[in-house]
Amino acid sequence: MIAHIRAAEFFPSIPLSAALDRPIAEQDVLGDLVVASAPLDASVAEGGPQEWMFADWEEYLMAPQSLHPYAAGPNANGPEIFHMSVRLHPADRELHRPEWAEIAQRLTRVAGLAPAGDEHACRWVALQARPGRLDVIANLIRDDGAWARQPYPLARALMEECRRIEADLGLVPAQPQGGRPLTADLPAQRPVLPRTVADQSPLAVAAQLATLMCQLADENNGPITSVRGLVEQAAHRLEELPHSYGPDAAHRLELIARRLYGIQQDLEATAADLPGASQRAAHATRPPAAPGATPARRTR
Known part of the structure; x- marks a missing residue:
């Protein structure tokens, strides 16, 4: 709302x-x-x-x-x-x-x-x-x-x-639960790729990169979700404008939000196809470090 x-x-x-x-x-x-x-x-x-x-x-x-x-x-x-x-x-x-x-x-x-x-x-x-x-x-x-x-x-x-x-x-929240700040309020940061160690196996490297892709596509705290949320909110605001350009621009932003959601799905699919899935599964099943953490949940 x-x-x-x-x-x-x-x-x-x-x-x-x-x-x-x-x-x-x-x-x-x-x-x-x-x-x-x-x-x-x-x-x-x-x-x-x-x-x-x-x-x-x-x-x-x-x-x-x-x-x-x-x-x-x-x-x-x-x-x-x-x-x-x-x-x-x-x-x-x-x-x-x-x-x-x-x-x-x-x-x-x-x-x-x-x-x-x-x-x-x-x-x-x-x-x-x-x-x-x-x-x-x-x-x-x-x-x-x-x-x-x-x-x-x-x-x-x-x-x-x-x-x-x-x-x-019980309504759909305008922002994901957990108090995540909007992307505009966050300092500009570039994701850092994990450094490859000489004695690491190819499976271990692939598992690290797949984990990074899953973090980018995370539905609760991922950066793409932050951008998608801002785009959707902008679409809702434009749709309310009493001018002819508002609904058209809102429709274009909704299409952009759908493409961003598709990118998230493609990242997850790519990560799933990489070797080392068993290592990622073992890592994902560890108890969460902070109490009350919730798994990612699709809202669309």
């Missing part, structure tokens, strides 16, 4: 249209697309939230702006409408409505929109209008007239909560 903080706006119509991926009219009824929202005041509009039209939701989200400019915001002239979205991994299962609602409530708490037990929190609505995606739209001016206090850095707080949600709901 990857969270994306989108550009703030002065009016809810733009983020609501982006959530639906189509133009929106005042008479549009959002209905079951709304999976969760802040507690609603019965006086705002008649009927339940499933019966509200876009105009009702716009009025609901815009209401706190009547308190502006008294809200103590970081920028007196900045936009108040906050928009964030999360996208599931393509291999994730289909979530049920209560699960989407739980994700929305947890993210709004972490984002400072609806702290637990706060009776004057921000007004927000969460829509699940596109496959594998949830959009949360809120007004950063609270009902008491103050500006919402969001954590800094917000992106990291949301990322950490996404990792917890993945674990709690």
Whole structure:
């Protein structure tokens, strides 16, 4: 699951249209697309939230702006409408409505929109209008007239909560387990080939080189997996861009990720064909040096 903080706006119509991926009219009824929202005041509009039209939701989200400019915001002239979205991994299962609602409530708490037990929190609505995606739209001016206090850095707080949600709901993690840092955060290193000793047998040399290939192709900590993960994340981000070039570039990156996965498989196959497989098997069956290590597992 990857969270994306989108550009703030002065009016809810733009983020609501982006959530639906189509133009929106005042008479549009959002209905079951709304999976969760802040507690609603019965006086705002008649009927339940499933019966509200876009105009009702716009009025609901815009209401706190009547308190502006008294809200103590970081920028007196900045936009108040906050928009964030999360996208599931393509291999994730289909979530049920209560699960989407739980994700929305947890993210709004972490984002400072609806702290637990706060009776004057921000007004927000969460829509699940596109496959594998949830959009949360809120007004950063609270009902008491103050500006919402969001954590800094917000992106990291949301990322950490996404990792917890993945674990709690059994979703495919955006990064492999074990806290492996992204490749961009690692110092540039070149793998070192094992040095050949004069008295080593050809089988021993082949086994060492095969072990190196397996390390390069390792699904948990290998460098190719790190690159593949970054490419996949970039593809997901590009796919969300509301521009024509986004989906095309995302598709190309997905093809690159598949080729990287094919390279990993080719390295493993080459290693398996080299002599000395018995030595590698004996080495691989030794007890792990660190407790809690998990074997490599394919996610595709």
